[in-house]
Amino acid sequence: MQVPEQAAAEAAARELTAFLEAHREQIAQRWADAPLFRTVFTVSRDEAVEACKAVVDALTDVASAGLLDNIAAPGFDSVREQLGRMAAARARSGFSPAQIAEEAAGLRVTTAEVLRGGLRDLPYDQAQEVRLALTVLMGTLSLVIMETTVDAGEELIARQRQQLLEVATPVINLWEGVVAVPLIGTLDSARSQVVMESLLNSIVEQRARYAILDITGVPTVDSLVAQHLMKTVAAARLMGAECIVSGIRPAIAQTIVHLGIDLSSVLTRSSLADALAHALGQQGIEVSHAAGASPR
Numbered sequence: 655m656q657v658p659e660q661a662a663a664e665a666a667a668r669e670l671t672a673f674l675e676a677h678r679e680q681i682a683q684r685w686a687d688a689p690l691f692r693t694v695f696t697v698s699r700d701e702a703v704e705a706c707k708a709v710v711d712a713l714t715d716v717a718s719a720g721l722l723d724n725i726a727a728p729g730f731d732s733v734r735e736q737l738g739r740m741a742a743a744r745a746r747s748g749f750s751p752a753q754i755a756e757e758a759a760g761l762r763v764t765t766a767e768v769l770r771g772g773l774r775d776l777p778y779d780q781a782q783e784v785r786l787a788l789t790v791l792m793g794t795l796s797l798v799i800m801e802t803t804v805d806a807g808e809e810l811i812a813r814q815r816q817q818l819l820e821v822a823t824p825v826i827n828l829w830e831g832v833v834a835v836p837l838i839g840t841l842d843s844a845r846s847q848v849v850m851e852s853l854l855n856s857i858v859e860q861r862a863r864y865a866i867l868d869i870t871g872v873p874t875v876d877s878l879v880a881q882h883l884m885k886t887v888a889a890a891r892l893m894g895a896e897c898i899v900s901g902i903r904p905a906i907a908q909t910i911v912h913l914g915i916d917l918s919s920v921l922t923r924s925s926l927a928d929a930l931a932h933a934l935g936q937q938g939i940e941v942s943h944a945a946g947a948s949p950r
Contacts, residue, residue: 666783667720670791673772673784674714682706684764690740690757690799709733713791722790725797734802741803751803758799762792823849825856831863832933834926838871846882850889857895864933865890868926870901880915887920896921896936900929 674681685691685706686699715729716722744754769788773781823845826834833856835849853865867886872879883899890897900923902910910917923929931941 662780662783663787664720665780666787667717667722669776669780669784670722670787671714671717673769674710674717677768677772678707678710678714680768681710681765684768685709685761688757688760688764690744690754690761705736708736709795713795716794717787717791722787723794725794725801727794730795730798734798737799738802738805741799745803751800754803755796755800758796759792761795762789765792823852825852827856827860827862828866828930829934829939831861831937832866832930833857833860833862833864834866834868834930836868836871836926839873841872841879841882843878843882846879846886849882850886853886854889854893857890857893862895864936865895865897866926866929866933867897867899868901868929869899869906870903870926872901872906875906875909877913877915880910880913880917884917884920896933898923898929898932900924900926 682703683706686702691702691706712729712733716724716727719727719729721727721729741754744757745751749757766785766788769785773784776784823835823837826836828834833853835853837849841849849867853867856862857865867883869875869883887897887899898921899917902922902924921932923932934941
């Protein structure tokens with residue numbers, strides 16, 4: 655048996671569903687001029703109107719199912735991607751989540767203005783229930799928009815971080831059959847994975863026989879960094895390339911000894927120049943100093 659409050663809420667949801675269906679075009683036309691839609695769908699206003707209609711249809715489905723306060727309601731599935739694109743576009747334009755939330759809240763005000771005229775024939779108490787139902791539904795839409803804003807922001811940050819990692823770990827073709835990765839800064843698991851993938855891809859593309867990992871710009875070496883280096887060396891060997899680690903400074907050498915890290919199986923050289931000279935020498939290319947130049 656339904657309690658009066660539940661029955662009133664269900665009746666309000668039905669009234670709200672009917673209202674959204676009847677005023678779909680009017681709401682969409684009003685929303686199309688709202689900043690959240692207008693600044694994203696810039697090709698034509700008709701495009702913005704169609705996008706607005708899709709959101710109104712989603713709200714209608716949610717109201718019809720009686721899931722007014724459920725952000726996981728299936729009715730929102732069809733517009734989540736669209737809402738994510740809108741939120742991401744506003745974020746890229748420099749708008750903060752609070753500003754985007756304010757714009758989303760503005761959609762409720764516009765819809766309430768349209769609703770006001772459609773409730774004139776309803777009793778006051780019933781009209782109040784419908785207004786409350788609309789407030790709950792639009793609040794849920796705002797939460798969905800904010801959820802997609804956060805997701806879009808996290809995806810953007812992840813893509814930018816990946817791009818920075820790739821830019822920060824270039825693979826240089828030093829000579830035919832010789833590639834090098836000059837490492838600068840701290841190595842962590844994510845960056846080490848990028849280093850390994852970039853180096854292995856370059857070994858295949860350049861048909862490299864020697865790969866140089868230069869750690870001159872790495873400030874410290876701990877057991878984790880050493881482990882990453884060992885894995886990269888082993889992977890390069892599996893690809894048929896000899897890996898040389900260069901740029902081991904005295905302080906780092908002492909740290910490696912104190913940590914008890916065994917690098918005896920790894921070919922090392924003091925500098926990138928020495929590593930390159932070794933790789934060239936192994937290929938039968940003699941490296942000599944220019945006349946008048948003193949060796950370092």
